[in-house]
Amino acid sequence: MTPESPAPARLAIDSLTKRYGARTAIDGLSLRLAPGAFVALLGPNGAGKSTLFQVLTGLFAADAGDVQVNGLSLRQRPAAALRHIGVVFQQMSLDLDLSVERNLRFHADLHGLPRALAADRIAAGVNGAGLAADLQRPVRELSGGNRRKVELVRALLHQPALLLMDEPTVGLDPKSRRDLLATVRADMAARASSVLWATHLVEEAAQADRVLVLHQGRLLADGTPAEVSQALGGDSLENGFIRATSATGAVNAAGTTRSAPRTQPGDPAP
Template sequence: MSHVLPLQAQSLSKAYQGHVALRELSLSLAAGERVALLGPNGAGKSTLMQLLTGLFAPDSGSIHIMGHDLRTAAPRALAHLGVVFQQPALDLDLSVQANLHFHTDLHGMPRAVANPRIHEGLERQGLLEHLHRPCRALSGGNRRKIELVRALLHRPAVLLMDEATVGLDPASRVQLLQAVHALQKEQGVATLWATHLVEEVEQADRVVVLHKGLMRHEGRVADLLQDTQKTSVQAAFMSLTRS
């Protein structure tokens, strides 16, 4: 299994009521790789995330997570997937521990395994002191970090970050980026980071620019600048998504 790519999506297309949201999109992630998915609102980023998480099925194309076909072996495929959604997904009235236990219980993880992972994850983010506090008492940035800890408790091979920094202040955004970067290095998690903020893509291994359901560019940041003959990611992004 060592040569199996964590994520491989081929020729994905999806339309809603005649509107094409994605057209023939292919994308793969290698272990430990961070790929930034950059696109304006309506580009198809959310549709791609919905397909990759199994929320919707593509009209055509295939998705494999650690070699498992999402269409025919969804439980096995999704067991290797961690997600931090755009919309906050914590029960604010429950404690941090209760939120995390809910996740580990869903994955059938015994407490003897879950509790050390919860402690380790929170300690890594400097949040262990908040274990028994209700999530409502935490800042927006710390809630996001809790969601990141939760997404990684079952040791996924692929992490999807779906506009995960929306609503965060700049310092919290930087902290979340750094936390994910450190995890990639240490655990080899392949990460797909969807965003419309160009400053979040500059440290990515590859950048995919999506516009109107089409992949407009894929490659390193340096390739993006060279191919568009621009001196900044912002200018390159604007030139690819102007029409």
């Protein structure tokens, strides 16, 4: 890339499809995330959000299409592409019996960070998250909100270009939600990292710069919260979202009506 060339998209998805037998969980999905984008992936339960994240993190292989992370193909160069991703999964993935520091050092070692650099980033991360006093405590002694903070510090240690947040605030109190969002926003401002924040909570999506509405594996709307509300025919994002995911028709942000995919036998309820 020359100095005049634009930075690659933090995430580029082209015609991505993932099936489970006869059921299509992700159906020809395409989207782009520019550097510094905070994007909410809004969808009801069963929309395909978790399946998408499992494909993006290499846990599942797509049946068709391609994913590029920071210009690197996940299909052709998986290890290189995955190095540019940080993840906070819906289910907690810390070792409860290890201290906060040992959890973080283990992650730093997996990414090959030199010990001195890892120590500096761990110190900066826990200080920024208000966890410095808990560094030597076993994770199981922490509250749910502080465990989530540790997971976010861990996800950012290798300074990924793309941060994936899969329903990260489930079970958290309002202050912990606010703190988590503030840490993510601070990292974006400092490094022009991009965030894909999966949620089924409309109030979280309303705080994003851009909202993607996913339903039955297809993208129904894409735009600012206000644009999506208008495109989905609601007087608010919540009403538009309910209308779009409950009706047989869907409207994209360009105002074009299209039929929502039919539910196949064995599909989970949305």
